[in-house]
Amino acid sequence: MRRGRAFRISEVGYHFRLRTLKTLDRVLSKAGLGSRTEARKWIGAGRVRVNGKVIQTPDHWVDPQRDEVTLDGKAVQAAERVYLLLYKPKGYLTTYKDPEGRPSVYALIEDLGRHVVPVGRLDLDTSGLLILTNDTLFAERVMNPECKVPKTYLVKAAGVLGEEQMERLRNGVELKDGPTRPAVVTRLRDRGSSTFLEITITEGRNRQVRRMLEAVGSKVRKLVRTAIGPVRIGKLEIGRWRELEQAEVNALAGEDWFKRAADDRPRVRKRPPGGQRERKRLRG
Secondary structure (H helix, E strand, O other): OOOOOOOOHHHHHHHHHHHOOEEHHHHHHHOOOOOHHHHHHHHHOOOEEEOOEEOOOOOOEEOOOOOOEEEOOEEOOOOOOOEEEEEEOOOOEOOOOOOOOOOEHHHHOOOOOOOOEEOOOOOOOOEEEEEEEOOHHHHHHHHOHHHOOOEEEEEEEEOOOOHHHHHHHHHOOEEOOEEOOOOEEEEEEEEOOEEEEEEEEOOOOOOHHHHHHHHOOOOEEEEEEEEEOOEEOOOOOOOOEEEOOHHHHHHHHOOOHHHOOHHHOOOOOOOOHHHOOOOOOOOO
8 A cells, every 4th residue: 555545444444454353362351251361371271262273372363353262162252342431530641550640530430340441542631521442443443533533622722812823723733743634613702811712623643732722822721622523521520421322332433334244333231220320420
């Protein structure tokens, strides 16, 4: 493939499919059967088969969605897919652990009992909508810039921005890693020495909105992500989470994303009786 040529959606799906391959020891650990160290011992002992064949190489590549993996003759079931929407508070990291001991969003979902990863990231000083999931393909679809999934932010910018600055933000500004795509930028109001904006971008570069404001001579005083695609944070309280509705997952994923077979499309996990959603309050 020539560098610089835009992906067709079929090509995007192909490359994402390649990236869903996992090592055999990782497949076992992700299924909740044990640690990767334990999984390597099981594999070395000949207790694991892939499509009926004994595999004794822990680094053997497996497609969890297509290959049949068994341990001691019992099928290893892929973890049930989970899709969460969390209102990330300012001051929380999206990494699992921090050597400096700063709080992580994982402390807010510790009762979930499932391994999930953030779909993209929000920096320490940014709050707002964060999606977490254990569906790798879904995460790749939402994060990949070629898919142009819009992300919307409320911004409190330093100074009263002029129309020239606004137009530069809308048309794209030059950053160290290249020009930004055109953005939808709406002035909400001016208050004192600040401008309140709503900005929608279709990229996900590191600290992109902050760098865009700096490029036009301003800076971000407060930043909140309010939406990813059609999914909005709504009335969810800071530090709390809910599961995405099936319609929300479908809307983010697209009608025929990656051309998955009908029985392989994302399904939200079944909720407890009564439709109750477990939510965890922000700890003080």
